[in-house]
Every structure is written in C-alpha cells, then in structure tokens.
Amino acid sequence: MPKIAVCAVSLDRAQGDLKRLMPAGTFSAPRGAMSGQGPWHLDQQSATALIASARNRSTNIVIDYEHQTLMAAENGKPAPASGWVDPKTLEWREDGLYGVIKWTAAAKAMIDAEEYQYLSPVFPYDANGTPLDLLQIALTNTPAIHGLDQRALAAARAALPSDSEHSQPETDEMDLKILLEALGLPDDTTETNALKTVAALKAGNDQLAALRAELGLKDGDDAKPAIAALKATPAGSVPQPVYDELKTQLAALKASGEESERNRLIEDGMADGRIAGKATADWLRTQPIAVLKSHLADATPLAALKGMQSAGKEPDKKAGAAGLSDNDLAVCKQMGISPEEYAKANA
Numbered sequence: 001m002p003k004i005a006v007c008a009v010s011l012d013r014a015q016g017d018l019k020r021l022m023p024a025g026t027f028s029a030p031r032g033a034m035s036g037q038g039p040w041h042l043d044q045q046s047a048t049a050l051i052a053s054a055r056n057r058s059t060n061i062v063i064d065y066e067h068q069t070l071m072a073a074e075n076g077k078p079a080p081a082s083g084w085v086d087p088k089t090l091e092w093r094e095d096g097l098y099g100v101i102k103w104t105a106a107a108k109a110m111i112d113a114e115e116y117q118y119l120s121p122v123f124p125y126d127a128n129g130t131p132l133d134l135l136q137i138a139l140t141n142t143p144a145i146h147g148l149d150q151r152a153l154a155a156a157r158a159a160l161p162s163d164s165e166h167s168q169p170e171t172d173e174m175d176l177k178i179l180l181e182a183l184g185l186p187d188d189t190t191e192t193n194a195l196k197t198v199a200a201l202k203a204g205n206d207q208l209a210a211l212r213a214e215l216g217l218k219d220g221d222d223a224k225p226a227i228a229a230l231k232a233t234p235a236g237s238v239p240q241p242v243y244d245e246l247k248t249q250l251a252a253l254k255a256s257g258e259e260s261e262r263n264r265l266i267e268d269g270m271a272d273g274r275i276a277g278k279a280t281a282d283w284l285r286t287q288p289i290a291v292l293k294s295h296l297a298d299a300t301p302l303a304a305l306k307g308m309q310s311a312g313k314e315p316d317k318k319a320g321a322a323g324l325s326d327n328d329l330a331v332c333k334q335m336g337i338s339p340e341e342y343a344k345a346n347a
Contacts, residue, residue: 021085021137022047022097022121040129047092050123053133060084063101067120067138082107082139090134097134107139117141258289265292274299276331279345 024047028038042050054061061084062069068079082104089100103111110116120138123131180189183197215226266284269275274296275284284292324332324339332342 017100017102018089018098019101019119020093020096021090021099021119021134022123022131024094024096038129040125040131042097042131044092046130047097050097050131050133051087051090051092054087054090057087060086060102061099061134061136063103063107063119063137063139065107065138066140066142067122069136069138070122080104085134085137087134111139262289262292265289265296269296269299272301274301276328276335276342277346279342280331280335 026039026041062081063083064079065082072079083101085099085101091098116139118140120140122135124133125131176191179194266281275281332339
C-alpha cells in the first residue's frame with residue numbers, strides 16, 4: 001500500500017493564483033513526515049501520472065489550516081478550508097507541480113498579512129519514493145508534522161469523496177489479499193508474483209481446454225471415461241491408420257529383401273551346378289525361399305553344370321537316356337523327375 005507523506009513548499013505571493021504545490025526533483029520533509037522523511041522524487045513522467053489520477057476526482061482539492069483535516073479525528077476540532085485547487089488546473093513546469101488556488105477571504109487576508117508562509121501537500125508515494133497523487137494541502141508555518149499515527153493516515157483517505165479514485169489503493173490491497181487467499185499464496189506475496197501465478201493457471205487452463213477438444217469433449221462432459229480409455233491403451237501403441245501404413249511398408253521391404261536374396265541364391269546355385277538349368281531356376285523362383293535354401297543345401301555342386309570348365313571348354317556329354325549326360329541323369333534322379341521330362345523342360 002502506498003504511504004502518505006507531508007512536505008513543505010514556500011508560498012510565493014508573486015505567482016498570483018497559480019502556485020507551486022510540489023517541488024521538482026528530489027526533496028525531503030525538513031522535519032519529518034507522516035511516514036518516513038523521504039527522499040521523494042517528482043519528474044515530468046511521474047507528475048503526468050499524478051495529474052491524470054488527480055483529475056479523476058469529482059471535487060476540488062481542499063487546502064486547510066495546519067493539517068486540521070488530518071488531526072480532526074484526534075482533537076475533535078473543525079477543519080475549515082482556507083482554499084481550493086481545481087484538479088483540472090494542475091500542470092507540470094520545470095520546477096514542480098502547479099495548480100490554481102482559490103483562497104477564502106479569511107485565508108487571503110492572513111496571507112496578505114504574512115501570517116502564513118508555507119504550503120504543505122499531502123501525497124501517497126510508492127516504494128521508490130515517487131508521489132502518486134495529491135490528496136490535500138495545508139496552509140501552515142510548520143509544514144512537517146511529527147507523531148501522526150495510522151488514524152491520521154486513515155483520516156487523510158476518509159477526507160476524499162467516496163467516488164474518488166484516491167480510495168483505490170486500499171481497495172487494491174483488499175483485492176490482492178482476497179486473490180492471495182484464493183490462490184493459496186502467502187500473505188507477503190507481491191502483486192507481480194500473484195499475477196504470474198494467475199497467468200500460469202490461465203496457461204494451464206488453456207492447455208486443458210485444448211486437450212478436451214482433442215478428446216472430442218464438450219463443455220460439461222465428464223473427462224473420466226476418455227482418460228480411462230487412454231490408460232487402457234497399451235504403451236507405445238499408435239493409431240490404426242498409422243499402424244496399417246507401417247505394416248504395408250514393412251511387408252514391401254521384406255518382399256524386396258527376399259527377392260534380392262532369392263536372385264542371389266539362384267545365381268550362386270546355377271554358377272556352381274547346384275541348380276541344373278533354367279527350368280529348375282524358374283521353378284525355384286515360384287517356391288518359398290525356404291524351399292530354395294533347402295534345395296541348395298541338399299544339392300551337390302556339379303562341375304559339369306558350371307557352364308564352362310577351365311580353359312573355357314564345354315564339358316563332354318555322354319549320351320544316356322533321352323540323350324542326357326550322366327550329370328543330367330544325376331540331376332533327374334536328385335529332383336525325382338524322368339529324363340524325358342528334364343530333356344523336354346530344357347529343350
């Protein structure tokens with residue numbers, strides 16, 4: 001919550017109705033203040049914000065005598081006004097915050113008689129010592145006040161109209177306290193950290209909403225059945241369309257691999273004579289690769305069937321049944337076919 005302070009500004013009679021209400025730059029109370037003694041700092045940027053805040057009030061800023069508005073709760077005496085400042089007249093100049101003062105006749109007479117020398121603004125300020133608003137002003141000769149307690153601070157706020165924005169700091173503090181309780185955060189949590197927590201909760205809520213949309217849930221739908229279905233799904237499972245696509249690709253790769261291996265085995269078998277001829281090779285291409293491997297494992301390489309002997313000469317053939325050589329007949333016997341069938345197939 002912003003604290004409230006009182007400082008002093010000399011009352012310059014030469015300025016006419018436009019008076020400097022707060023000094024520019026860094027300043028402190030000469031003999032103390034309601035809460036701390038400064039330093040405070042007012043520049044053009046902070047003054048612009050202060051002016052905007054003050055202009056939200058629906059009444060003029062009161063100027064009393066000797067801060068009696070603040071002391072009334074303690075001494076029970078009336079707090080007559082010595083003048084008023086229209087918030088709409090506030091303006092920033094290089095040496096401070098100015099405003100047009102409309103004095104009462106009694107106050108004007110005392111000022112002319114030099115019975116009062118100072119203006120003492122009352123303002124809330126933040127942790128950096130930046131004035132946030134202009135609550136009220138006092139016509140005084142003792143601008144810095146000692147010994148004002150929290151009841152005096154409350155009186156400063158209570159003096160503001162109920163529809164004024166100046167009561168906002170207490171409202172903000174109450175709202176923050178309620179927010180911290182709702183979030184389960186410690187009482188000393190800063191407003192910034194509380195807002196970060198709210199942002200994190202909002203992000204989590206957005207993610208939850210997106211997840212419900214993915215599950216096809218509508219507002220009010222119970223998510224438990226969908227969650228149970230997800231838990232029942234085996235770990236690592238994939239959607240059926242993805243599974244089918246992967247299965248097809250795997251089958252194609254397997255078939256391609258088997259075809260390459262089949263061609264290699266047949267070429268090796270024909271090269272070393274374990275496959276007698278083209279007819280045998282074509283037949284083995286139609287069989288499962290296990291049959292091809294079994295045939296090659298049981299077959300005996302025949303030198304005569306390797307195509308060409310050393311020196312590039314073809315092997316001699318001895319005419320046997322159906323005009324087949326002994327090697328051809330051995331193949332027929334191994335494959336369990338007649339010489340005639342073999343000769344016809346290799347014609």
